[in-house]
Amino acid sequence: MTRALVALAAFAVAAPAALAGSGAQPGVSSSTITIGGTVPITGPAALFGSVGRGADAYFKYVNAHGGVNGRKIKYVYLDDAYDPSRTVQLTRQLVEQEHVFAVFNTVGTDNNLAIRDYLNAAKVPQLFGGTGTAKIGDDPSAHPWTMGYLPSFRAEGAIYGRSIAAVKNAKVAVLYEDSDFGKDMTSGLRKGLGAKASSIVSTQAYEPTDASIDSQMSSLHASGANVLVLNATPQYAILAYLAAHKFGWRPRIYVSSVCISPNVMDIVRASVGGLADGSLSIAFVKDPTDKAWAGDAAVKLYRSILAKYAPGAKAQDVYNFYGMGVAYSLVDALKRAGRSPTRASLLQAATHLNETNPFMRPGIKIVTTPRDYYPISKAQLVRYDKVHWVPVGPLVSAG
Numbered sequence: 001m002t003r004a005l006v007a008l009a010a011f012a013v014a015a016p017a018a019l020a021g022s023g024a025q026p027g028v029s030s031s032t033i034t035i036g037g038t039v040p041i042t043g044p045a046a047l048f049g050s051v052g053r054g055a056d057a058y059f060k061y062v063n064a065h066g067g068v069n070g071r072k073i074k075y076v077y078l079d080d081a082y083d084p085s086r087t088v089q090l091t092r093q094l095v096e097q098e099h100v101f102a103v104f105n106t107v108g109t110d111n112n113l114a115i116r117d118y119l120n121a122a123k124v125p126q127l128f129g130g131t132g133t134a135k136i137g138d139d140p141s142a143h144p145w146t147m148g149y150l151p152s153f154r155a156e157g158a159i160y161g162r163s164i165a166a167v168k169n170a171k172v173a174v175l176y177e178d179s180d181f182g183k184d185m186t187s188g189l190r191k192g193l194g195a196k197a198s199s200i201v202s203t204q205a206y207e208p209t210d211a212s213i214d215s216q217m218s219s220l221h222a223s224g225a226n227v228l229v230l231n232a233t234p235q236y237a238i239l240a241y242l243a244a245h246k247f248g249w250r251p252r253i254y255v256s257s258v259c260i261s262p263n264v265m266d267i268v269r270a271s272v273g274g275l276a277d278g279s280l281s282i283a284f285v286k287d288p289t290d291k292a293w294a295g296d297a298a299v300k301l302y303r304s305i306l307a308k309y310a311p312g313a314k315a316q317d318v319y320n321f322y323g324m325g326v327a328y329s330l331v332d333a334l335k336r337a338g339r340s341p342t343r344a345s346l347l348q349a350a351t352h353l354n355e356t357n358p359f360m361r362p363g364i365k366i367v368t369t370p371r372d373y374y375p376i377s378k379a380q381l382v383r384y385d386k387v388h389w390v391p392v393g394p395l396v397s398a399g
Contacts, residue, residue: 027101054323161192325359
């Protein structure tokens with residue numbers, strides 16, 4: 001049984017009868033709107049914890065400039081250590097004890113899947129979660145109160161597949177997380193490869209709790225592959241680079257976009273030298289550490305917000321930047337929800353966005369409809385060039 005199913009089984013015994021709506025809107029007062037969510041501040045995906053900190057800093061900036069429709073945003077983000085069972089427990093706490101208006105920015109695919117039935121039964125908006133899984137994005141009618149934020153994982157995998165299909169004599173090895181995230185990415189990879197799907201010569205899965213992936217990487221190396229696809233989270237991508245370096249293996253590497261923050265790649269580069277050069281991924285937010293964006297207004301704003309409202313945070317941790325980007329979209333939705341917001345009006349606003357988000361790369365808009373729950377449908381293929389990711393060609397479809 002997967003971690004998500006275990007969490008769901010534990011959660012099913014707690015019917016949300018106590019959450020039945022009344023006329024009052026939970027989390028909304030005359031002066032505040034309280035929202036909440038979980039992020040992994042500790043555990044195997046702790047690098048993602050900055051997503052919460054970046055969002056919180058942006059909300060503090062918005063509050064200092066008058067808030068949203070006269071209300072200040074209170075953001076309660078709790079550490080679930082990337083454990084779906086913990087996500088379930090803390091989400092119940094947020095809804096039933098903190099009385100949040102909406103659940104926002106929950107990080108992780110299994111984590112979002114573990115809480116969606118509960119939140120949909122209670123009609124609590126579950127917005128802009130850190131996932132691009134098909135189980136959430138492909139059929140909005142099944143769980144209309146739940147929306148992710150990342151590009152489709154299948155579409156991302158397909159982008160890599162189409163790129164690899166153009167490589168002569170490619171032999172592909174795949175390391176993937178044994179979750180809907182990793183499986184969606186790998187399914188998309190096969191689709192993108194099309195007639196060349198048989199070029200995948202080895203696949204190896206890891207569990208998000210594994211202490212080592214040496215065995216999996218040894219098998220992938222032994223396959224004779226000259227292309228390595230890492231459908232992995234940052235900790236395991238780093239371990240994969242380290243293992244390839246140890247084996248003296250220098251494949252062409254494709255790495256999931258959730259891993260490409262400069263603080264992650266700095267660890268890789270310091271550990272494996274030039275092996276990371278030429279790695280390929282996709283990007284959709286700007287890189288505030290790249291001097292090419294130094295004069296950009298959103299990058300300047302990011303640095304000033306971080307310095308004032310999260311002074312201990314490092315600007316090179318681009319998960320902070322992503323956190324501000326997703327917070328920008330929530331503020332937009334809250335504004336559109338009206339001066340007397342309801343959970344229903346917030347959902348209505350979130351499903352009718354057509355937003356130019358300044359944290360996104362030029363040409364990438366945040367667009368949603370009641371039938372399209374993938375807010376980001378374009379991305380930029382990028383290549384790692386010693387220190388930064390540089391664009392490769394025009395924007396590509398990620399929907």
